[in-house]
Amino acid sequence: MINIRKLESELWESADLLRSGSKLTSNQYCMPVLGLIFLRYAYSRYKMVEAEILKGRPSRGGRVMPVEASDFAAKSALYLPKEAQYDYLLKLPEDISSASLVNKDGHSMNSLGEVVNNAMQLIEDQSEQLIGVLPKSYTDFSDEILSALLRIFNNSALDEIDGDIIGRIYEYFLNKFAKNIASDDGVFFTPKSLVKMIVNIIEPKSGVLLDPACGSGGMFIQSGDFVNAAGMNANRTMTFYGQEKVEYNAQLCLMNMAVHGLTGVIKSGDEANSFYHDAHNLDGCCDYVMANPPFNVDKVKAEACESAKRLPFGMPGINKNKEVGNANYLWISYFYSYLNKKGRAGFVMASSATDSQGKDKLIREKLVKTGHVDVMINISNKFFYAKPLPCSLWFFDKRKAEPIKDKVLFIDARNYYTVVDRALNEWTDWQLKNMNAIVWLYRGEVDKYSNLLNEYRSTLGSDKSFAEQVQELSGKVKALRSEKDKVVDSDKKHKDKKIEETYDTKIAELTEILTIAKEANWLYEKFGEGVYTDVPGLCKIASLSEIEEKGWSLTPGAYVGVAPVKDDGVDFEERMAEIHRELLSLQAESNDLMDTISQNMKEMGL
Numbered sequence: 080m081i082n083i084r085k086l087e088s089e090l091w092e093s094a095d096l097l098r099s100g101s102k103l104t105s106n107q108y109c110m111p112v113l114g115l116i117f118l119r120y121a122y123s124r125y126k127m128v129e130a131e132i133l134k135g136r137p138s139r140g141g142r143v144m145p146v147e148a149s150d151f152a153a154k155s156a157l158y159l160p161k162e163a164q165y166d167y168l169l170k171l172p173e174d175i176s177s178a179s180l181v182n183k184d185g186h187s188m189n190s191l192g193e194v195v196n197n198a199m200q201l202i203e204d205q206s207e208q209l210i211g212v213l214p215k216s217y218t219d220f221s222d223e224i225l226s227a228l229l230r231i232f233n234n235s236a237l238d239e240i241d242g243d244i245i246g247r248i249y250e251y252f253l254n255k256f257a258k259n260i261a262s263d264d265g266v267f268f269t270p271k272s273l274v275k276m277i278v279n280i281i282e283p284k285s286g287v288l289l290d291p292a293c294g295s296g297g298m299f300i301q302s303g304d305f306v307n308a309a310g311m312n313a314n315r316t317m318t319f320y321g322q323e324k325v326e327y328n329a330q331l332c333l334m335n336m337a338v339h340g341l342t343g344v345i346k347s348g349d350e351a352n353s354f355y356h357d358a359h360n361l362d363g364c365c366d367y368v369m370a371n372p373p374f375n376v377d378k379v380k381a382e383a384c385e386s387a388k389r390l391p392f393g394m395p396g397i398n399k400n401k402e403v404g405n406a407n408y409l410w411i412s413y414f415y416s417y418l419n420k421k422g423r424a425g426f427v428m429a430s431s432a433t434d435s436q437g438k439d440k441l442i443r444e445k446l447v448k449t450g451h452v453d454v455m456i457n458i459s460n461k462f463f464y465a466k467p468l469p470c471s472l473w474f475f476d477k478r479k480a481e482p483i484k485d486k487v488l489f490i491d492a493r494n495y496y497t498v499v500d501r502a503l504n505e506w507t508d509w510q511l512k513n514m515n516a517i518v519w520l521y522r523g524e525v526d527k528y529s530n531l532l533n534e535y536r537s538t539l540g541s542d543k544s545f546a547e548q549v550q551e552l553s554g555k556v557k558a559l560r561s562e563k564d565k566v567v568d569s570d571k572k573h574k575d576k577k578i579e580e581t582y583d584t585k586i587a588e589l590t591e592i593l594t595i596a597k598e599a600n601w602l603y604e605k606f607g608e609g610v611y612t613d614v615p616g617l618c619k620i621a622s623l624s625e626i627e628e629k630g631w632s633l634t635p636g637a638y639v640g641v642a643p644v645k646d647d648g649v650d651f652e653e654r655m656a657e658i659h660r661e662l663l664s665l666q667a668e669s670n671d672l673m674d675t676i677s678q679n680m681k682e683m684g685l
Contacts, residue, residue: 086236087251093231094252097224107219109256110327112228113334114199114214116248119232120338121157121202122165128156148205157337158205163198168229175222191225192218208342212333253295253331269294269371269427270462272506273472274301277369277425279515280454280474284309285316286366289417291353292410293321293345296332298369303341319343320359322351354409355383362389365417367424374429374470376406384409389416392445396438407432408439415446415475423453424475430457433471433634444631447487447623451475454518456490457635461504469493471635480523485623488521489635490514491616494642509598516602517618520611528609535599539592545600552593559586616642 098108132150136143151158161167168191172178176189182197183204199213217225254271278301285306290298299321303313319336321343323329329347336343346358353372381397384390392415395408403409407429414424432439433455446452453476460469492514496504506514512531519527541548563582605614613619619638629637 086234087248090231090234090248091252091255094228095255097227097231101221101224103219105256107216110214110330111216111220113252113256113331115195115228115232116252117213117334117338118163118168118195118198118202119165121159121163124156124340125151125159125164128154157202160201160205162194163201165229165233168195168198169233173222173226190218191222192220195225206337208333209337212330214330253335269297270505271297271301272511273371273427273458273462274298274369275508275511276456276472276506276514277427277474278302278305279511280472280518281367281369281423281425283317283367284311287318287320287361287364288367288369289320289322289359289361289365290368290370291322291413291417292370292372293323293332294328294371296321296335296343296345298371299332299336299341299343300339302367302369303339314340314342320361321345322353322356322358323347324349324352353413354379354406355387357387357389362416364419366419366422368414368417368422369425370410370414371427372410374407374468375431377402377404379403379406379409389413391416392442394438395442405435405439407435408442411446411473412442414473415449415451418475418477421478422475423477424473426473428471428473430469430471430634433457434632434637440631443633447626447631447633450479450484450623451477452487452633453479453483454488454490454521455633455635456514457493459493459496459504461502462496471633473633482523483521483620486620487623487626487633488518488618488620489633489638490517490618491635491639493636495617507594507598509595513598513602516606517611520606520609521620525609528606532599532603532608535595535602539596539599545596545603548596549593549600552589552596556586556589556593559589613639614642615640 094112098105098112101108128151129146131154132146133143136146138144148158171191171194175191175194180188180194182188182193183200188194188197195217196215199215199217203209203211203213220228274297277298281302283302283305288299288302290296293299299319302317302319306313306317319341321329321332323332323345324347326347329345329351332345333343336345344359350356351358354376378400379402381394381401381403384403385394390409390412392412395403395405398404410426411428411432414426418424435443452473454472454474456472456474458470458472462470495506495510495514497507497510499505512534516528516531519525535545536542539545539548543551559582563579563586566582567579605617606612611620616639619635619640621638625638626632
């Protein structure tokens with residue numbers, strides 16, 4: 080069993096150490112390294128498909144006939160010429176010039192960078208989707224660094240294609256690079272947990288999916304995973320379309336899709352500026368729209384927007400320069416307009432858009448009156464690497480069931496998350512499932528909720544109540560930590576690190592189970608066996624009349640209210656007296672220390 084997190088971390092540390100020893104910036108390093116991961120993936124998939132082809136291969140004179148490009152095309156797989164295969168690159172001599180190599184155009188190659196550039200060009204020749212996409216700047220790398228990178232990704236664990244290990248590694252690296260270069264290029268990477276939430280609520284199955292601000296393609300990847308996990312083939316049941324103004328990001332998207340075995344039509348550059356162009360002519364044609372557009376964009380040309388249409392509720396406010404001062408409601412209008420009669424949309428938006436005034440409010444009123452606003456979720460302000468501002472997730476559904484046709488589910492998740500580090504929060508998979516469960520109950524899909532409870536019980540391996548399990552597991556973790564402290568203290572002379580590591584592993588495993596039990600209990604305390612109820616501070620189903628009373632606000636906090644504060648059983652006056660005594664004691668200690676320091680300085684003649 081591969082420890083994928085450990086593998087991700089080790090590969091990143093190795094690759095980043097090489098970058099720190101070079102003169103390359105994160106921007107210069109990002110695309111070529113992701114290109115090598117792609118190359119490694121392409122080779123692993125090539126070998127897997129080649130083995131399948133050779134199984135039933137006819138032979139002549141005792142020799143099996145060699146595979147050809149057409150054999151791979153028949154299996155929707157990428158054919159790799161010998162010079163583009165990862166194994167070939169690894170076996171090259173240190174002195175490339177001594178190997179008398181020539182590229183596809185017949186020119187001599189004297190460095191490893193030239194050889195890798197040639198490999199990328201050969202791969203592009205095999206795939207129309209990849210033409211002009213793969214990086215070819217490997218001559219910026221010294222042969223030593225490039226050779227070391229090739230060896231780093233020559234890990235046998237990466238051959239487990241079925242588990243999409245390389246797809247995970249690619250996403251991990253993309254995530255890491257996003258932290259380093261987001262401030263230079265803007266945020267092109269939507270955190271995975273946000274994308275998963277959107278996909279889980281939209282539930283794509285088949286049809287046309289558009290992301291008009293597709294960045295690195297996270298919406299496509301997670302949608303593909305969702306469809307494939309349901310037992311379907313994403314490339315057969317879904318058609319992916321993307322627009323991305325920044326060509327660099329569009330390249331990342333196409334590579335990302337290729338790494339995950341997906342195909343799609345991605346347009347980039349000026350023609351893909353979604354404010355002014357419906358590049359794929361999909362207005363009113365989409366089954367699904369998902370996006371994380373840039374927030375609060377200004378100076379958008381109003382006349383060009385009106386010419387591009389897709390504004391079913393009219394234009395947002397226009398200033399004296401004939402510009403849209405804040406484009407949030409342009410995006411919101413576009414997402415709605417792209418949907419067909421049964422379409423669903425999910426997107427990230429600045430929290431300020433839920434309650435903005437002026438023309439925005441008029442558009443929001445018309446939007447709410449359609450009955451197609453489905454779910455609104457507020458999230459905390461640390462989900463993005465370079466965007467500390469809080470944001471919301473919006474969901475539209477033109478095929479809402481009759482009982483909820485004129486209702487909206489509001490969820491305030493600002494206090495529900497897992498801390499990754501000081502600057503970043505996320506939702507774990509269990510937290511994503513819990514949030515999804517609230518939506519299921521709102522939609523009347525109790526069977527899905529019941530299946531989740533059964534999944535919790537199966538994972539925890541106990542029929543006891545979730546509350547009992549939390550109590551028992553908490554006690555076990557506490558006892559194990561106490562036992563560790565005693566054993567480590569008694570072993571100070573020998574300092575056997577293995578003992579401490581063994582305990583740390585056991586504690587981590589038990590803590591992980593405890594965390595799952597806590598999430599199960601969090602859900603069960605609120606909704607039991609599957610009965611939706613408004614939970615103060617968390618969720619509320621509001622009618623259109625209630626939304627009208629709130630001035631057409633779509634801010635979840637305005638509806639869910641504040642969670643009641645639990646009485647901790649502590650006497651306030653008594654506790655304040657204790658704190659006061661502790662403070663006086665600390666002040667006395669501080670004064671004594673100052674006197675001692677002052678006396679010592681006098682004795683030193685200072």
